[in-house]
Amino acid sequence: SFSRTAVNVSSGCETLVSNIVMAVTVLVTLELLTKLLYFTPTAILASIILSALPGLVDLTEAYNIWKIDKLDFLACLGAFFGVLFVSIEMGLLIAVAISFAKIILNSIQPGTETLGRLPGTDMFCDVNQYPMAVETPGVLVIRIKSALLCFANEILSEKDLMNIDTTGIASLEELYDKLVIHGIELAITNPMWQVIQKLRLANFVNKIGGKVFLTAGEAIDACLPTRTGSV
Numbered sequence: 001s002f003s004r005t006a007v008n009v010s011s012g013c014e015t016l017v018s019n020i021v022m023a024v025t026v027l028v029t030l031e032l033l034t035k036l037l038y039f040t041p042t043a044i045l046a047s048i049i050l051s052a053l054p055g056l057v058d059l060t061e062a063y064n065i066w067k068i069d070k071l072d073f074l075a076c077l078g079a080f081f082g083v084l085f086v087s088i089e090m091g092l093l094i095a096v097a098i099s100f101a102k103i104i105l106n107s108i109q110p111g112t113e114t115l116g117r118l119p120g121t122d123m124f125c126d127v128n129q130y131p132m133a134v135e136t137p138g139v140l141v142i143r144i145k146s147a148l149l150c151f152a153n154e155i156l157s158e159k160d161l162m163n164i165d166t167t168g169i170a171s172l173e174e175l176y177d178k179l180v181i182h183g184i185e186l187a188i189t190n191p192m193w194q195v196i197q198k199l200r201l202a203n204f205v206n207k208i209g210g211k212v213f214l215t216a217g218e219a220i221d222a223c224l225p226t227r228t229g230s231v
Helices: 002-010 015-039 041-058 059-068 070-085 088-109 166-181 195-199 214-221
Strands: 112-117 123-126 141-144
Touching: 002 041, 015 123, 059 070, 070 088, 070 112, 112 214, 141 214, 166 195
Parallel strands: none
Antiparallel strands: 112 123, 112 141
């Protein structure tokens, strides 16, 4: 398959119709030209493939992948060497396995952003990305940046809290208990309906006093007048 792809690329093929032409050509060759081509030296066949092979290797694109995402580059290398030394199937399997590993790593290590309010608005943005964003004294607003698969290590979110599992709920309860000891309130804003349903079933919404809001601004306005510290 790799050699046929190389020849197709070097011949200028652009659509899947080339596969039909190739299949017909192979069939005619097997039926009518086998005896004629039987004694063709293997070196000649190899030279055809090797001369076409460089067209399948795009070093510039590989370098761009390396600059943008190292794990994507690792998947690219895995696919390349898997196909080159084993088979097409093995190369694809390696690339898919690395891609799945990347997704899992991103989901269990989501990362967070500290948010501040843009002056004169009710919008909250990452204070590192937008230096003009102002943090509210006595309030810490955190947003989870990842929305993949599960939230085993996540705590709370200003938005984009897409789903949560039992481990995530346990983490929230542990966080809440620690905050209560220090006299700090916990509020959750803009969770998806799946999340709020699970939190209600786990009795967590009642535990935090129903402090679930649509926006961070509403949460801050509701918490500031009644407590000295909020999260």
